[in-house]
Amino acid sequence: MTLLVQKFGGTSVGNIERIKAVAKRIALCKEAGHELVVVVSAMGNSTDELTNLALSVSKTPPSREMDMLLSTGEQVTISLLSIALNELGISATSMTGSQVGIITESAHGKARILEIKTDRIKELLKNGHVVVVAGFQGTTLGTSKTAEITTLGRGGSDTSAIALATALKADSCEIYTDVPGVLTTDPRKVADAQLMTTVTCDEMLELASLGAAVLHPRAVEIARNYGIPLVVRSSWDNQPGTTLTSKEKRSLGKEGLELSKPVNSIELLEKQSVIGLSHIPDQPGIAADLFETLSEGGINVDLIIQSTHQGNSNDITFTIAEEDLKRTKLLCQKLIQRLGGNLTIQEKMSKLSIRGAGIMGRPGIAAKFFDTLSKSGINLRLIATSEVKVSCVINAKSGNKGLRYVSEAFDLKDKQIKINPTNICNGEPEVRGVALDPNQVQLSVINIPDIPGSAAILCQSFADEGICLHTIVQSERKYESNGKIISFTMNKDDRKNADDILIPLLKVWPQAYLEDGKAIARISAVGAGMPVSIGTAGRMFRALANANINILMIATSEIRTTCIVAENDGIKALKEVHKFFKLASK
Ligand code: ASP
Numbered sequence: 001m002t003l004l005v006q007k008f009g010g011t012s013v014g015n016i017e018r019i020k021a022v023a024k025r026i027a028l029c030k031e032a033g034h035e036l037v038v039v040v041s042a043m044g045n046s047t048d049e050l051t052n053l054a055l056s057v058s059k060t061p062p063s064r065e066m067d068m069l070l071s072t073g074e075q076v077t078i079s080l081l082s083i084a085l086n087e088l089g090i091s092a093t094s095m096t097g098s099q100v101g102i103i104t105e106s107a108h109g110k111a112r113i114l115e116i117k118t119d120r121i122k123e124l125l126k127n128g129h130v131v132v133v134a135g136f137q138g139t140t141l142g143t144s145k146t147a148e149i150t151t152l153g154r155g156g157s158d159t160s161a162i163a164l165a166t167a168l169k170a171d172s173c174e175i176y177t178d179v180p181g182v183l184t185t186d187p188r189k190v191a192d193a194q195l196m197t198t199v200t201c202d203e204m205l206e207l208a209s210l211g212a213a214v215l216h217p218r219a220v221e222i223a224r225n226y227g228i229p230l231v232v233r234s235s236w237d238n239q240p241g242t243t244l245t246s247k248e249k250r251s252l253g254k255e256g257l258e259l260s261k262p263v264n265s266i267e268l269l270e271k272q273s274v275i276g277l278s279h280i281p282d283q284p285g286i287a288a289d290l291f292e293t294l295s296e297g298g299i300n301v302d303l304i305i306q307s308t309h310q311g312n313s314n315d316i317t318f319t320i321a322e323e324d325l326k327r328t329k330l331l332c333q334k335l336i337q338r339l340g341g342n343l344t345i346q347e348k349m350s351k352l353s354i355r356g357a358g359i360m361g362r363p364g365i366a367a368k369f370f371d372t373l374s375k376s377g378i379n380l381r382l383i384a385t386s387e388v389k390v391s392c393v394i395n396a397k398s399g400n401k402g403l404r405y406v407s408e409a410f411d412l413k414d415k416q417i418k419i420n421p422t423n424i425c426n427g428e429p430e431v432r433g434v435a436l437d438p439n440q441v442q443l444s445v446i447n448i449p450d451i452p453g454s455a456a457i458l459c460q461s462f463a464d465e466g467i468c469l470h471t472i473v474q475s476e477r478k479y480e481s482n483g484k485i486i487s488f489t490m491n492k493d494d495r496k497n498a499d500d501i502l503i504p505l506l507k508v509w510p511q512a513y514l515e516d517g518k519a520i521a522r523i524s525a526v527g528a529g530m531p532v533s534i535g536t537a538g539r540m541f542r543a544l545a546n547a548n549i550n551i552l553m554i555a556t557s558e559i560r561t562t563c564i565v566a567e568n569d570g571i572k573a574l575k576e577v578h579k580f581f582k583l584a585s586k
């Protein structure tokens with residue numbers, strides 16, 4: 001007998017007809033012999049309606065009272081669905097988050113799940129019941145040991161479902177929704193987006209802006225960490241939908257179901273060289289030329305960074321394996337003869353990376369990584385960030401020291417430390433999906449001192465205010481007084497707080513100043529096969545060049561290539577890249 005956790009979202013239970021239809025579907029599944037735990041959202045828009053009611057009484061309702069109010073939405077659905085199931089002759093019992101024993105942190109409105117007590121559910125399942133659980137809510141014991149209702153944050157029912165599946169060791173967790181699954185890009189922007197049959201959890205996390213619309217990102221993190229199969233499919237047909245997969249297989253430990261320690265490994269990659277091309281022309285097609293030439297030469301490029309440019313020239317920096325250095329050098333020299341610019345090469349470099357789910361969503365993690373390195377006196381040559389990995393390129397001679405200090409800082413055990421790991425990839429595509437994030441702004445701190453600690457201080461200051469920096473890029477070019485540029489993007493909403501955070505910093509660095517970039521869009525191509533395919537980045541740049549789109553910034557990570565383009569070019573860029581990688585439906 002298989003144990004399934006099924007979750008039905010707000011639209012799927014939006015009215016009585018739909019609740020009855022969902023009940024029929026559950027009844028069929030039960031009759032087919034499955035054990036079922038069903039998680040539901042509040043009906044339709046009722047969470048919004050409840051929120052509006054509260055806001056019509058007060059602009060700043062206490063968060064405890066908001067949780068008390070919002071948790072009633074799901075309570076309506078669980079009882080109605082259980083009534084509908086019983087009417088169909090299926091024994092069903094509804095339970096609130098507190099009744100189940102979904103224990104959370106005390107942070108009202110955004111509580112993370114610590115553990116789930118499964119005894120009561122298991123007892124009901126044994127007696128043949130379908131257990132209908134209220135999503136999005138839990139309970140905390142509070143400081144005074146008094147139970148308090150908490151909610152997990154908007155969209156949190158997905159997280160309730162996968163957390164239950166994890167605690168119950170279910171065979172699968174199915175998220176039923178009003179779309180057929182996860183698509184290769186946003187269908188509102190690109191009409192011929194296609195359904196993905198599978199996607200890895202890491203890819204899904206990297207496709208954040210795409211994924212978040214379909215699934216709560218915290219649900220993906222849980223599925224990733226514990227390796228529970230997660231399926232997204234339509235409530236209205238029997239199509240298989242999209243399956244999210246993960247190779248991780250943690251077991252539930254003491255640190256809480258939604259991990260308080262998200263870093264799960266550290267990697268040191270040795271024998272790397274950093275190639276810098278500076279003062280090359282800033283026009284569409286240059287990056288494409290460069291990386292196509294390298295890929296024709298069979299050279300697998302790892303990180304690529306292109307920082308903001310002043311005047312009309314660009315700097316592009318990338319890393320390769322030392323064994324490819326000679327050939328790379330020759331190819332780059334030829335290119336520079338044709339285009340102009342300077343070539344710099346740094347040998348004997350290493351890449352140190354931390355890996356885990358949702359790293360960039362927890363702004364303190366990258367900051368702690370950079371800070372640990374700077375306290376060990378290690379200068380960061382390049383930085384690459386992504387949702388699942390943060391990397392720094394450092395001098396090879398600091399590699400082991402960095403590895404040791406960072407492992408200690410994140411409390412990593414021997415088996416979590418990997419030296420020169422090989423990329424294994426089981427036929428995964430180089431690009432699985434493409435996402436556009438139009439809600440970012442770009443900022444640069446210019447002339448920041450080139451000494452250990454600058455990046456750490458910058459990231460820490462933002463992290464202290466809970467602001468996540470994305471696409472952090474540290475330039476090659478040196479400015480007056482030997483300073484460098486660190487550019488980064490952040491959510492538009494966070495921009496207004498950035499000045500306050502930076503003012504004290506700029507006092508410490510009197511020569512440095514802040515510059516706002518042009519309006520941007522961030523476009524990312526993501527694929528688990530990217531690390532083993534040569535030339536993916538070059539192909540993405542070519543797609544943009546063909547459409548005459550200029551790339552303002554490039555930042556790659558293991559399974560993601562991100563380009564920052566002018567805001568107006570965003571949708572066009574998305575369409576071109578989607579088409580170029582043949583993701584469109586035939
Ligand atoms: N009802 C909650 C919301 O609308 C939780 C959920 O549906 O996932 O955010």
Ligand code: MG
Nearest residue numbers: 009155214216
């Ligand atoms: Mg949802």
